[in-house]
Amino acid sequence: MADTSPAVAPPEDIASAISDTCVEKATSPVGKTIGLGMLAGAYIGFGSLVAVLIGAGASDLPYGLTQIVAGIGFALGLILVLLAGAELFTGNTLMTLPLAQRRIGPGQLLRAWGLVWIANLIGALLLVLLAIAVGLHLAGDGAFATSAIELAAEKASKSAGSIVASGILANLLVCVAVWMAAGAKSAVDKVAVIVPPVAAFVALGLEHSIANMSLLPLGLLAQTGTGAELPAGLSWGAAGANLAWSTLGNIIGGSGLGLAYWAIYLRKT
Template identity: 90%
Template structure:
């Protein structure tokens, strides 16, 4: 007889499990946090590379379909993080749930966020340097580099308010993906719930700080390596400012999701 159990836990059970996980994350040794954070930055970087590749190779498709295809490719990054195991800053913004329960303190929260963010940045930069070293920017007779440069320029040219709002929306979707994956019963179920929200935020052009840790340097280094014309507004300084605004937006979006579920399911406990 086939198993009639649901493929995903009910939301209230996911809330309790996520809260326990957040407490565990807040108490991880620094070395472990950094190691897992570097891996997460690299894993998301792989998703970025695939998204740029798809964007370079499907130019004949209508705009919306091109963006969706790139989003599906980018989902590889979060799949690797959640199934292989790594520490991702944007997912860890859900730790506001454990903070609201008073199971962790503000100092523990900021320590966890700070270590993971920096480790994600290191992993992303190492991945991008390896990609450039491997000559990926030369793929498609320079189409890969052109795609990377165009995407980086688009991200760097947005206003602060636009980036913050976009970052809020992006991490709402990412944290919903993390939330559903936490309750999924199997690896296949986890992949099934991860892909749609991740593909959606990429297709909509929203700002994910950890993805930008690879996408922005990738565009800048591809421009340097190929000697292509530098688009107006794209620079290392602009990339850094964009990254900080997207981080703020991601904290608001993901932290808000965590607080919402705490208020709905765990506040009375």
């Protein structure tokens, strides 16, 4: 008899599953958390490399289509995180759901967030250093480096308010992807629900702090051996500011979504 069950579980079941997963993550041993966090930073970094590569051929595609294709390529990162298993800070902002249920405490939440954010950063930076060592930035007669620098410069030029607002929107989409993937019943179904929201946030140019942990250093280091000049305003200080403000926006977006689903499906009246 054919299976007629839906490919994705209903939202109320997903809410319970997400809560259970977040409790497990919040109480995970430090070493495991850091190791999986470093993997997530690297996995998202691979998505960044693919997006930059696609952007290097942007002149051959009309505006809009290039951004969508780059977004689809970037989705590789979240697919690797969710299917291979890793700890991603932006997805873990959904921990506000079990926090509201009082299944975890504020200290556990902040510990988990802090460890994973730092581990994501380490993983992302290591991947970028390896990419530069391999010479990926020299691909396409420097087209890859140009794409990386232009993208990083665009991010570094945004105002604090713009980055925070953009970060909110970005993580709403990322957490919706994480949410739907938690309810998907096969690897194919998970990929199917991950790609559209991730492609959307990339195509819209929104700010994802963990993606920026690779995109900004990549742009700053892409001039190595190419003779390319960094645009005014693109600096390590500007990169740090972007990470700070995009992290704040991501926390607001993901935490708000977690609290919304708690209030709708899991709040005890």
